[in-house]
Amino acid sequence: MRTTKILLSFLLVFGMWVAVVPVMVHACSCAQPPSIEDQLNRKTAIFTGKVLSLTKPAQREIQSSADPVEAQFEVKTVWKGEVGSQTAVYTALSSVSCGYEGFEVNKEYIVYAHGDPDRLETGLCEGTKTLTSAQDDLEALGTGYEPAKLAAKIMIPQEVPLKLSTMDTEPDRREGIQVVVPAISLSLIILLVLFIRRRCRS
Structure with missing residues (x-):
């Protein structure tokens, strides 16, 4: 019974830590500025x-x-x-x-x-x-030139990934980890509590 309580305490602390500590996301890394x-x-x-x-x-x-x-x-x-x-x-x-x-x-x-x-x-x-x-x-x-007299275009924003040639980032999947990991941890804690209660009643 004591071992079960220790295990339960560990899972509770782990779940709280995962929910609070942010997932590290690396910033963009730029090479030497081009000439x-x-x-x-x-x-x-x-x-x-x-x-x-x-x-x-x-x-x-x-x-x-x-x-x-x-x-x-x-x-x-x-x-x-x-x-x-x-x-x-x-x-x-x-x-x-x-x-x-x-x-x-x-x-x-x-x-x-x-x-x-x-x-x-x-x-x-x-x-x-x-x-x-x-x-x-x-x-x-040096000297530039005036913009072209083109017909104005109505640009509708499209939510598509940009193809930035100088990107050096972690996959976007990292952004979903903060939601998924705490949910999994909470589910494990609930299952463990239900298991302990069932054993205590039997």
Whole structure:
């Protein structure tokens, strides 16, 4: 009987510890910043612009750090790509998935974007930054050109995984562990209590 009580106490402590201690998620790891020449060769679009709006994914019970955020830009100057005067750029919701979390409405940025021209993507490791901290980039890029006078497109946010080439993150399955492990531990504790009560009655 004493051994059973010790085992029960251990399971209770273990279950509480699992529920309280968070699962470690590794942050995005960026390589050495690429040169401006590399940026011009590799990126789909490079431009400066002001953020007009930010559209974040709808809140869900289990949120993925890779869910896309849409930043709508009023484009000022372009160095690469056929970018319209207003264009959307997507990034992951969290820096854990290499998302760029620095976008704010009415602030200006230099954006280095990759991907399909109709769905430009950027991230923490792409070189995107505020315009005030991009003086070296602007000098190296030189004179740009005006954005293309393209018909404005209505972009509907799509909750699809971003293909960020510089991602170095743990699988999203880690985010569900915090829910699953405590549930399993609680189930084991309940089964053990029922088993002990049944033995005591017999």
